[in-house]
Amino acid sequence: MSQTLAPDAAAAAADAAPIVSVTGLGHVYPSREGPVHALADISLEVGQGKFVVIVGPSGCGKSSLLMMLAGLRHQSEGAILCDGRPMSDPDPDRVGVVFQEANLFPWLTAIENVAFPLALRKVPRAERQARAAAMLELVGLADARGRYPHELSGGMKQRVSIARGLVQNPKVLLMDEPFAALDEQTRMAMGEELLRIWSETGKTVVFVTHSLTEAVYLADEVLVMSARPGRIIDRVAVPLPRPRTYAMMASPVFGALRERIWQQIRASAR
Amino acid sequence: MSPRAIRWTIIAGVLVLWEVLPRAGLVPVLFLPPLTTTLSVAVTEWRSYGAALAVTLSQVMVALLFAVGGGILVGAIVGGVARMRQVLLPVFSSLYAVPLVVLYPVFTAWFGIGSEAKIAFASVYGFFPTMLSTAAGIQTIDPNLMLTARSMGATPVQRLFRVILPAAIPTVLAGLRLGGALVIIGVVVAEMLISSAGIGYLITSSRTVLNSPHVFAGVLLVLLIAIGFDLAMRLLEKRCAAWSGAGRARPGASDVRPAEA
Numbered sequence: 001m002s003q004t005l006a007p008d009a010a011a012a013a014a015d016a017a018p019i020v021s022v023t024g025l026g027h028v029y030p031s032r033e034g035p036v037h038a039l040a041d042i043s044l045e046v047g048q049g050k051f052v053v054i055v056g057p058s059g060c061g062k063s064s065l066l067m068m069l070a071g072l073r074h075q076s077e078g079a080i081l082c083d084g085r086p087m088s089d090p091d092p093d094r095v096g097v098v099f100q101e102a103n104l105f106p107w108l109t110a111i112e113n114v115a116f117p118l119a120l121r122k123v124p125r126a127e128r129q130a131r132a133a134a135m136l137e138l139v140g141l142a143d144a145r146g147r148y149p150h151e152l153s154g155g156m157k158q159r160v161s162i163a164r165g166l167v168q169n170p171k172v173l174l175m176d177e178p179f180a181a182l183d184e185q186t187r188m189a190m191g192e193e194l195l196r197i198w199s200e201t202g203k204t205v206v207f208v209t210h211s212l213t214e215a216v217y218l219a220d221e222v223l224v225m226s227a228r229p230g231r232i233i234d235r236v237a238v239p240l241p242r243p244r245t246y247a248m249m250a251s252p253v254f255g256a257l258r259e260r261i262w263q264q265i266r267a268s269a270r
Numbered sequence: 271m272s273p274r275a276i277r278w279t280i281i282a283g284v285l286v287l288w289e290v291l292p293r294a295g296l297v298p299v300l301f302l303p304p305l306t307t308t309l310s311v312a313v314t315e316w317r318s319y320g321a322a323l324a325v326t327l328s329q330v331m332v333a334l335l336f337a338v339g340g341g342i343l344v345g346a347i348v349g350g351v352a353r354m355r356q357v358l359l360p361v362f363s364s365l366y367a368v369p370l371v372v373l374y375p376v377f378t379a380w381f382g383i384g385s386e387a388k389i390a391f392a393s394v395y396g397f398f399p400t401m402l403s404t405a406a407g408i409q410t411i412d413p414n415l416m417l418t419a420r421s422m423g424a425t426p427v428q429r430l431f432r433v434i435l436p437a438a439i440p441t442v443l444a445g446l447r448l449g450g451a452l453v454i455i456g457v458v459v460a461e462m463l464i465s466s467a468g469i470g471y472l473i474t475s476s477r478t479v480l481n482s483p484h485v486f487a488g489v490l491l492v493l494l495i496a497i498g499f500d501l502a503m504r505l506l507e508k509r510c511a512a513w514s515g516a517g518r519a520r521p522g523a524s525d526v527r528p529a530e531a
Contacts, residue, residue: 070421090421097421103414107436117422120432168422 017084018045019171019204020069025078026229027064037229038064042078044223044232046172046204051195053207053215056225057265062208065230066176069206070097083171092117096165100177102157104149104164111136111145114163121168135163138197155186162194166201175207179214188246191217195244212265216257217244224261226268234264303483312487319472323491325385326457326468330495333389333453337396338446344397345404345445350434359405366398371459378464388465392456400442400449407441408434439510447503454499458492469495 027039038061046052056062067073069080071087080087082094090097104113115132123131136142139159149157158178165173179187191214198205209215215222216238224234236257240248248254271279288305291297299307312319348354348362374391381387411434419433461470469488476484 072417072421090423092421092423097418099414099418101414103412103418105415105433105436107439116432120422120424120428164422 017048019048019083020044020046020206021081022069023079023081025065025068025075025080027061027068027075027077029076039075040229040231042230042232046206048171049202049204051198051205051207051218051220052223053209053219053221054223054225055209055212055215055261055265056230057227057268058210060225060227061230062225063176065225066097066174066206066208069172070095070174072097092121092168092170094170095172095174096168096170098158098161098165098173098175098178100180102149102154102161104152104157104160106149109146109148110141110152110160113149113160114167117164117168131167132163135167136160138166138200139163140193153186154182155190158182158190159193162197166197166203170203172204172206175205177208177210180210187211187214192246194218195242199243212258212261213249215261216240216254217249222257222261224264233268234261236261300480300482303486307483308486308490311483312490315484315487319469319487319491322467322469322472322488323495326461326470326491327495329385329388329392329457329468330454333392333396333457334450336389336393337449337453338400340393341397341400341445341449342404342442345401345442346408346434346438348401349405349408349438355405355409359402362398362402362405366402370395370456371463374460374463377460383464383466385467388457388460388468391460392453395456396449396453398449399452400445403445403448404438404442407438407445410441411437443503443507443510446506450499450503451496454492454495 022042022044025039025042026037028035028037030036042065044052054062054065064073068075069082069087071090074088082091085094087095104110105116108116111129111132114135115128118128118131133142133145136145139162141156141159141163144152144156144160149160152160161178162173165175179190182190194205195218207215207218219238222234222236222238223232224236225231226233238257240251240253285305288302292299292302292304348358370391373394374387377387377391381390415433415437416429419429424432457468458470461468462474465471469491473485473488473492476482476488
């Protein structure tokens with residue numbers, strides 16, 4: 001369909017129908033000290049194929065927001081539309097999730113872990129194997145297919161987890177601080193790796209992190225959230241060209257964006 | 271010497287002493303008949319010993335089924351449902367400490383002195399450890415694995431069979447090992463106390479007439495059952511716990527990091 005449209009028209013169509021749209025979302029949950037307002041008045045739109053990063057101080061509810069986008073938790077008010085339909089339950093055809101921990105099943109090999117979501121959907125064995133193998137190839141782990149999670153390093157586990165998140169070919173990949181448990185070097189390499197995977201697959205990514213450098217390095221747009229109740233207090237477009245390089249981190253533009261986000265977070269947390 | 275070689279040397283040493291000490295007159299034959307005498311009893315009277323072994327084994331099997339099946343089922347329910355856990359777990363834990371053998375006479379009053387009493391007793395005896403360790407295993411499943419399965423759209427039934435049960439296998443196996451051992455003990459002890467057949471019965475009736483070789487032949491058979499059970503468990507553990515790390519960690523696996531650093 002997109003081939004019949006002129007490039008501008010295609011872009012306009014994508015803008016007109018964002019893949020993820022959140023309107024007036026708020027969340028209140030009861031606790032011993034009375035109701036807690038976790039999220040308030042959140043509205044956002046994510047265009048097809050975009051890389052959006054959510055940052056905010058600890059406890060601002062950015063992970064909760066992501067869980068709601070995944071259909072794993074329910075907001076008390078507002079609506080979430082993904083691909084035009086509400087996200088009331090997890091739907092791996094629309095949304096794949098990668099968590100902070102790789103959460104691989106320790107009794108399954110790397111390829112069995114990647115194929116697991118397909119097995120749940122009763123996809124025939126041969127097709128399962130082929131698709132899982134292709135995903136492992138994509139994340140650069142074709143050689144590790146037969147290994148168990150305890151035989152993989154932290155970075156490798158998280159790659160398997162990304163492959164698993166993508167295996168059902170969802171439109172959106174949600175990532176909840178996926179590299180937070182990794183060491184600094186692995187983390188940098190994984191960021192680069194993720195951008196490569198993103199550009200090869202053309203997925204829409206919504207990525208939560210508390211690292212501002214990671215946010216600016218990865219994102220098309222950074223959404224800055226305030227301390228509780230979490231609101232979106234700034235939307236920072238990152239005009240740095242693609243593909244991103246480590247050298248850009250030293251550029252004045254990068255530094256200025258990072259500083260702007262930092263000031264926002266600091267002001268809100270005060 | 272490797273630990274394995276040392277182990278076999280010790281076993282061989284014990285067997286040799288078993289033969290030599292009574293023969294040399296260092297230990298009265300009434301206390302310890304020589305190994306060969308004991309074995310020859312088992313061989314010449316293989317008919318009665320074989321029959322007793324069959325009785326005991328079949329009862330161990332049935333009791334194992336009840337104890338382990340019931341233990342895993344109840345353990346899964348108690349471990350999986352928070353309310354059940356709060357109410358029942360303390361009760362079961364305390365019951366576990368009661369020496370159930372004091373209840374065996376009651377069992378014979380209810381079920382008679384045939385196989386039913388033995389099976390019922392050994393089942394109850396093996397039930398508690400299996401149940402308690404299954405409950406513990408279910409309880410300690412990483413909630414993140416459940417969340418992950420949910421994010422992939424796993425139904426509750428799929429979560430039970432594809433996540434909860436596989437994740438609980440190591441602890442269930444530990445319970446099975448303990449429960450199985452107690453079932454064997456339960457059957458044999460019951461036979462020795464009040465019964466009409468089985469190896470335990472044979473041991474006790476030989477003991478009352480001071481027939482030591484017959485007693486020890488029975489003891490050897492019980493030993494064989496225990497060893498057989500242990501081997502079966504090892505096989506099962508090897509098959510089920512391929513991923514557990516303890517059994518399979520490849521030396522140097524952690525060194526094989528890709529070019530991330």
